[in-house]
Amino acid sequence: MIEPNRQGEVWVFAEQEDESLSDVSLELCSKARELADRLKVPMAAVLAGWNVRELSYRLIAHGADTVYHIHDTRLEHYRTLPYARVVCRLVEKHKPQVVLYGATPLGRDLAPRVASEMRAGLTADCTDLEIGDYLERKSRTEHKNLLLQIRPAFGGNIIATIINYDRWPQMATVREGVMRLGEGDPRRKGTIVDEKAEFSDVDLAVRLIERHREKRKVNLKSARTIVAGGAGVGSKEEFQLIHDLAGAVGGAVGASRGAVDGGFISKDHQVGQTGTTVRPALYIACGISGAVQHRAGMEESAKIIAINWDREAPIFSVAHYGIVGELQKVIPLMIRAIKEK
């Protein structure tokens, strides 16, 4: 635990795997840059791994003033304890006021371990971060310029703003795709600070025996248009309609869990709380009821069209355009209208 310190930097834990940075780390750099400017402090990234120094320049391009870089063979592949050791030691040394992590499987394994060792707070899965003041009623103390950590909880049914005014750093994880990915400016200047890691035998006791990664085949996040199908599509055969409409509009295919559970399409197409968070220019939801867990992953889309025969389906509450009707009839009409134009 460190004391609140107003000069502390704003940090991003830069997640990399197989020498490539995760998108969420770059998204966080843009956000951290914004927060650091508000606080008038520098922004830094922590980059640990083996032969990954080159990645520092991308972090700098996306807003980092400093990159704390640790080069060590024992950090080649992520393991909880050595990585937690690195982050804890750097936090104790440099005393940042904010540390942000991607809410990825890696970030959600690492961040709580660090938070517990530092006895600091950690807010999970934030959808927004702001700087603001807080008046503590009991002691009537005003805490200025805190990190306001905004997150859904209760299965997405409520939005809570969480703060942490006494035990720092203020730490949060943020879901991939929630913050905007900036362009990055290759001319930005920054400093790379090489740091050393020291590990005990205990830190290294868990061994990685085998490791397998799949290339991400479905890229929902960068799609400008997504056509998503739900349980209402009915069958794997009928799901071809969703592929056809996606083909007609030049978009990607998404799905609700209802469609994934029904075996219509593979899980990597799932949009929502336990799938991908997307914000395309256009999202067409076909035969999807719009459960909170699904809406959580798509409601930020610029335009939403819902096709559902049940006028009361909650998906209509987030839709800009609603077509109450049978999707097997409506989708062919849409395909025809697009081809005509």
Next chain:
Amino acid sequence: MPYHCVVCIKQVPDTSNVTVDAMKEDGTVNRAALPAVFNPDDLHALEAAVALRDQYDGTVTALTMGPLGAAEALRECLYRGANRAILINDRRAAGSDTLATSYILSQAIRKIGQYDLVFCGRQAIDGDTAQVGPQLAEKLGIPQVTYFERFVEVSDRTVRVRRNVGNGWEILEAKLPLLITALDTANEPRPSAARRMMQYKRARTVAEVERDVAASLPDAGAEERDIAQANVIEKLKRRGLLIEQWGIDEIDADLQWCGVAGSPTKVHRVQSIVLTKEGFKGIEPTEEGVRGLIQELIVDHTLD
């Protein structure tokens, strides 16, 4: 060799079916309007522990921190194969965030004493943080394997575990003791066994005994009631039907790290997501309707 397992389970409000009635005017959740359920992932944590014990021998202790009503979830653990159940209940634990929760659970596990594996669910469906598992491991000073799918190998004090990280998997080797957080794809939880239900449906916490005795002896004096309670508790204990109930003092927890005082995160504001019927533009499911829509999207450059 036998393995002694502790499974952390949580009773949660069923957040998958939240209706407007579950929200209070001020935007907070009316927990009373939501049915309490067994946290889904924790069933898989329990199954992993019970399966391991059934294969190699040992014990399974179910542990929860929660309101008195959480005894129901502990009974369910007994139906599904746990040997022992412990409820941590203390007013001073209220308002704990994940850090304070994991501290309190770690103190309870220290009191349990001997353990080889601690199992948690990956995530609870109310707080939704998935933080308690890793934090508990740190508090206990043991390694963690999150996103557990299955044991690949169990030999003496060393296990090999396969974890699924979404875009792939890995196999880790760790020495015991170890903490594991289980995915819902890890296994198929066994249903409650009828025989065990018959046996354990009378399992009670001390608080439940007090309530039952008060109900059955409404006119009794304090002393008479105390004697009756002591008798019932003694009887339950002998038959292995007492759900142990511990407070902060029994687990030797430092109040500084419990409840609101021990929680660095504070909820500043809560806002409920009310389904807004703000209104969308209705499009007729006809050729003209759909054509008009596509036209509109092209004009505003949503489609190109």
